[in-house]
Amino acid sequence: MNSISNLEAVDNIINSTGKVIKKEPISDFQVAYEVNKSDVHQILTSLKLEGWKQLSYLSAVDWPEENKFELVYILLNWDKPVYIQIRAKIDRENPSMNSIIPIFPGAKYYEREAHEFFGIAFPGNPDYKKQLIMEQWDDIPPLRKDFDPRAYSDRKYPSREYPDNFSKKDKENESLEKQAKRRKRARKLRTGGEE
Amino acid sequence: MISTKYTEKKKFNKQEIDRKWWEVGDYFRRNSLWLLMYCTGCCAIELPPSMTSAYDMERLGMGPMATPRQADILLVSGYLSLKTLRRLIYTYEQMSEPRYVVALGSCPINGGIYHDSHPVINQLDQYIPVDTYVAGCMPNPESVLNGFVDLMEGIKNKTANGWKKYHKNYDWYKKNQFDVLGEVVIDDEFHQ
């Protein structure tokens, strides 16, 4: 039983349960499937029955150009060396995805994290709205691409003001030629004359 | 030549006697500094070499302590996120006075490489008073020990009086803390 036949077996399982939009083999041991939002639960159920019984991680990716969020479910099998990523795109406006707690109860905390960082709602998860990591967040969810952490940091945390410019440039040795010369000399010293 | 003229014997008033006792106490305090290592960030990795046989912190009379009540120095090692800052302030207020704060690394000074990060604060001394900074990303054990020796000098010269500042400007510090942390309402399952 090698990994190629494992990948084919995964193909069979997924094609028999739902429609695959795009398949992307990542390596010999990893494969990603992009599926419809409505097929995710069925595919996860059948994969769990076939032995992929651990949910390694539930992540989310922001695609502002397409106006979509992408949810990534990563599954681990303890018997066969294949990681499976199930990807599903959901709308960026009022994002919502039914919870997978009935299939993988451990997804509770991943869903809370995704809600906190991306603002995705998970109906079916009883306390996805509770804060998990950040306390009293007061802006749009911070891992969205349109969130500007620098502006937030400047607004919220006072930054230190330096009255003097401590990094005074050396005007004479600033030219590119001299910099290259200095670097060359340093390399020569380091390597003992070899180029 | 000693003058034979009668001079009135110098009398110490109460403040001067207090000051003398305080100086005696300062000798003991600066020679036995116990650390509370609040390992918030990556600079904590510099503490094992400065404690063990290579640099041996114990020859200066310093050592790690288990709880905030017993410790003298609150050692902030590295960046502070908002969530950590709240616990840091709780810890600082539990320590018995006189208490000192040493901040390692460039993150507590001006944010360091996290200066534009959303959960990491930029300046520690807005929220609690800091007695000694040790700059560097990360500072090597020599500079860590140098920072402690600086703190000892500060205690000797009465410049390390951050805890007095905290009492004096308590309202200002509290206002800054509330601005950044919000009210003390924590709504998650670990606090219900």
Added chain:
Amino acid sequence: MILSIFIGISIALFGFVLQTSIGGINRKIIGRLQKRHGPRWYQEFIDIFKLLSKRSVSHGWIFDFGVIMALGGIIATAMFMPLTSTFLAFENYDNFFIFVYLLAVGMLGMAMSASGSGNPWASIGVMRALTTMLAYEVPFLIVVLTIVNLSGNSSLTEIMLYQQAAGNNIFLIALPLGGIVGFIALMGMLGKKPFETYIAPAEIASGPMVEYGGKQLGMLFILHEITIFIEVSLFVHLFLGGATNIFEFLFKYFIVYTVANLISNVNGRFKIDQVVKFFYKWPLLMAVTQAIIAIYFGWVI
């Protein structure tokens, strides 16, 4: 009477100074053992005086009163301790069981005060300390009762004189199994490393001492030093034949404490159930064997 009390308080003070200095020297020795420079020998004094110079927080009157009660109890215990076979404060009041009873006052005061702080770590630490006490007392008392049976007296000076008499060996040699049990029990009493379960700084944040800071912690340190003085002196008097002069006492005291400390520093820490199982297995077996051999067969070296 007043002179006796004065001598007794001097003995307690002497015990504090002695144990604090030897503790500091031992920190230096341990530092050298670990290829470090080590602190100054008077570092422990600086630590204690620094703690007394700090401001402290109170957690209610039980918290404060318990510390003072524990310190008073321990000083009262130390007052009865003979230093040599002739020098002691209260003649005829140096019975072994006086120390067993009076030490309990100090322990109880500390337990009361620690529970008064309301910290869960303190409760766990006190519970563990009492469990450890339960574990080491049984084999230790069996050995001590054997000694009392052999020497025919439970007074410390009489036991010392019995060992110093011509033809008698010291009990560490006369009762080899019992001597080993006594030393292991001493390690348990001192809270040294394999039996450090109730302090455990990394596990339960120094146990009963978790809420102490400043002056209360300073008093607790003084208490700790005097307790160590009492326990090590008990071992010296019971097993090493006591001392005829003060220098012999100092020498034996230093050797015993240093050996205990060295053993402590190359060991890990037991869990609390392991401590109890250990003490109820080998030391108890050895103590009972020693008692049977010594009392019923009369085989004493």
